[in-house]
Amino acid sequence: MATIQQLSTRHVLGIKYLTAEDIHLIFETADRFKEVINRPIKKVPSLRDITIANIFYENSTRTRISFELAEKRLSADVVNFSASSSSVKKGETLLDTVNNILSMKVDMVVMRHPAPGAPQFLSRHIKANIINAGDGTHEHPTQALLDAFSMREQLGDLQGKKIAILGDIVHSRVALSNIFCLQKLGAQVKVCGPPTLIPKYIEKMGVSVEHNVRKALEWCDVANILRIQLERQDLKYFPSLREYALYYGVNKALLNSLDKRIVIMHPGPINRGVEITSDVADSEHSIILQQVENGVAVRMAVLYLLAASR
């Protein structure tokens, strides 16, 4: 008789608030859902009585489509909301907007918001389960889960594995969630980028810092390369994109000069030719598109497990 397992939390606000057991349960459930989404009929009826609102205050392609597909493949009813085409433009507050949506009997909320902590704030004031789909520069838990799930597929158990996170660490919610997630799974994490894009006290989190891309790549099993987030950069952090690409970009020649094969990941969207060249992004080292496929399975697992805790 299999035991009845469930998440320790009602919301997924950040990896920080999940336990290692939660993460393993999500992965095991995602394995099953990965099989489901590769069937001829990619749908199960688990969430047929659940309504989910996808509330996006920031632009998104992958995350939004991935959540919507995950919800539809679990047979949930879905409503989509984006701030740019809504009454937010007329000055409605976040809490008012969400409460209005909830009075139409919505059970779960998936939210992306530019303000760090917005999902935490919401979770204190409303009853629905909340999933953070990215809050400013804070956390993006489902991205970290799908990244770690994809690494686990390539390397097996992540205990003791070496993961390098390259690029714009200071503006990246993916970096923070990845660090929490990988550390909870027992992996070693190194961050690499220009000093201006590495947070000052990041060693306090137990990660090592490297400024030389070649050294970081020689050290790691997996390189997760992050996008330069120009939209969040309010000042000049490096002289030019060309210079960044020259010193911190990952290209095929660099990859070929390593004496081992490493896995290349990128959460998207890619700035081709800046942090990663096209021949690397499209190479056999890259699992960028597998990450996207796994994203649906992982989000199905998160939604399913949260629905069960209602």
Place this chain on the structure above:
Amino acid sequence: MEKGRVILNQERFSLTIERLCHELIEVYDDFKDTCLVGIQSGGTPLSARINDRLNEILGDRGMPFGKLDITFYRDDFRTRTQPLAANATEMDFIVEGKKVILVDDVLYTGRTIQAALTALNHYGRPVNVDLLVLIDRRFNRHLPIQSDFTGMRIDALDDAYVKVEWSDVEGEDQVLLFGQKNDVS
């Protein structure tokens, strides 16, 4: 902890499996266009045992053999009487146009079978589906679902719990009846 009462011992267990196999041969003859599907997790050891025995009797005729997990299809998954963590589904064929022998260890409320029929539909439209179970708990049904091939029929109270044990897992092939589910060690 109360020990379960043995209602099917090792000897009668193997006789029962043998009989079920011959009943299947009687109906399905050469098993053309037929597939065997075990429901995870209770039905899979039984279906594997039957598949092996049929191959011994008739020679291996490559009958498709699948394992179906129905966790995501349950109507009661949020009442937490059933595990949330699913088992693997291994169905590398579709059942379109095939005769399906659906296998589970214990037929109780019928809800597992109902979920399995829904799940099966996602692999195509079978010509017909027969249900084979080792134990049929007659008086505990919630739905109009009956088995076509039955190892043993028992009458037990709602509180009782039937546990099927396998030699390769628990060390012995046998079926135990417990007064209450909590009594199972």
